[in-house]
Amino acid sequence: MRSYCALYVDAGYLLSSSATRVTGTSLRGGVRVDHQALIERLLAQVEDDSGLPLLRVNWYDSGGNVNGAPSSSQLSIGMLPRVKLRLGRLSPAGEQKGVDLRLGLDLVTHARNRIVDVMYLLCGDDDLTEAVEEAQGHGVQVILVGVPDAEGRPHAVARHLQREADGLILVDTAAIDDTVHRAPPFEPRPAAAGPVLDPIHDPTPGPIPGPGHVPDQVAASTEAPCPSPADLAARPRPAGGTAPSHTSTSSSSSTSTASPMSSTSPTSPTSPTSPTPSRAASPDVARSSLVYSSTTGRSSEPHLPAPLEATPEQITEVCRSVIRTWRASATEAQHQALFAGRPTIPSDVDRALLMDLSARLGVYEIIESDRLTLRHRFWDVAEELVGRTTS
Numbered sequence: 001m002r003s004y005c006a007l008y009v010d011a012g013y014l015l016s017s018s019a020t021r022v023t024g025t026s027l028r029g030g031v032r033v034d035h036q037a038l039i040e041r042l043l044a045q046v047e048d049d050s051g052l053p054l055l056r057v058n059w060y061d062s063g064g065n066v067n068g069a070p071s072s073s074q075l076s077i078g079m080l081p082r083v084k085l086r087l088g089r090l091s092p093a094g095e096q097k098g099v100d101l102r103l104g105l106d107l108v109t110h111a112r113n114r115i116v117d118v119m120y121l122l123c124g125d126d127d128l129t130e131a132v133e134e135a136q137g138h139g140v141q142v143i144l145v146g147v148p149d150a151e152g153r154p155h156a157v158a159r160h161l162q163r164e165a166d167g168l169i170l171v172d173t174a175a176i177d178d179t180v181h182r183a184p185p186f187e188p189r190p191a192a193a194g195p196v197l198d199p200i201h202d203p204t205p206g207p208i209p210g211p212g213h214v215p216d217q218v219a220a221s222t223e224a225p226c227p228s229p230a231d232l233a234a235r236p237r238p239a240g241g242t243a244p245s246h247t248s249t250s251s252s253s254s255t256s257t258a259s260p261m262s263s264t265s266p267t268s269p270t271s272p273t274s275p276t277p278s279r280a281a282s283p284d285v286a287r288s289s290l291v292y293s294s295t296t297g298r299s300s301e302p303h304l305p306a307p308l309e310a311t312p313e314q315i316t317e318v319c320r321s322v323i324r325t326w327r328a329s330a331t332e333a334q335h336q337a338l339f340a341g342r343p344t345i346p347s348d349v350d351r352a353l354l355m356d357l358s359a360r361l362g363v364y365e366i367i368e369s370d371r372l373t374l375r376h377r378f379w380d381v382a383e384e385l386v387g388r389t390t391s
Contacts, residue, residue, distance in 0.1 A: 094347025
């Protein structure tokens with residue numbers, strides 16, 4: 001019986017990590033990707049590394065349309081030869097659902113049925129560790145594929161996942177640098193008569209509320225005003241050594257429900273010299289720290305004993321980087337929708353803020369006061385760099 005290898009791609013990890021390498025922030029909308037060329041380069045790399053023909057590329061992502069239906073770009077990916085499109089869905093809060101489960105089930109099922117002999121897993125999520133171990137129990141090798149950061153180290157790959165896998169190689173840096181680029185600046189076109197709509201999330205006609213609009217449910221409320229995030233962050237912590245409350249960045253994204261936005265950042269990390277892919281653990285691999293969870297778009301590093309507090313400068317720099325990246329390619333309608341939806345931050349932007357601050361601090365959990373300060377500071381920086389749209 002002929003032996004094969006297969007490639008299992010967590011598209012959320014691949015594209016967010018590639019965006020970090022190219023733009024300095026994990027905002028996926030900040031880059032444009034030549035998916036066909038990128039997949040062909042990945043296919044050739046794993047065939048060369050394994051010495052086996054590739055059976056198939058399995059591409060896992062959340063559907064870009066309502067109820068998990070594929071977007072036009074995802075349909076194009078699914079039409080490529082030897083590519084199997086495996087889609088989950090997005091919750092109303094913008095969270096990925098069902099993607100990890102599909103990926104884990106496929107790993108175990110394919111291993112049990114001995115469909116392939118070597119599996120290449122392009123993912124960094126610690127949640128898949130148990131699926132990797134189960135696949136290995138059926139006699140299949142599982143090799144991790146990591147995206148290199150600007151220093152040539154694997155970006156956002158869980159140490160626990162690295163330990164259980166049979167090896168780790170890095171995506172060829174040239175493959176990313178040649179196929180993933182900054183999103184071009186938005187060029188406004190003459191506006192047609194009629195209301196301005198968010199082109200992605202406003203399928204029904206109707207004007208977008210202005211910046212001063214108060215939702216009906218808020219206007220009708222008779223409750224006392226809630227304290228602002230800055231007020232909450234400034235409150236003294238409990239005495240007696242009680243640790244500050246912690247929150248995972250995954251839970252934070254459930255509070256954001258606005259439309260996706262695309263963008264580009266002002267500075268790009270210097271591209272490193274392409275490393276030679278290798279399964280052997282190197283000092284660079286051992287130094288990798290931030291870990292990515294594809295279900296939330298954030299890190300999954302083991303808990304640290306004492307979460308760090310971010311400095312005001314770190315929070316401001318993260319906000320500036322994400323907003324500049326978003327602003328560069330955001331449409332006029334998206335500018336309007338940003339402030340119309342205040343205080344809700346668009347889900348993809350909120351995820352990028354939290355993931356980038358987690359990466360900057362090198363921690364798994366961001367304490368509650370930092371989360372509140374980060375979101376409060378976001379609007380100050382947004383008004384400074386974007387300005388309120390009043391038209």
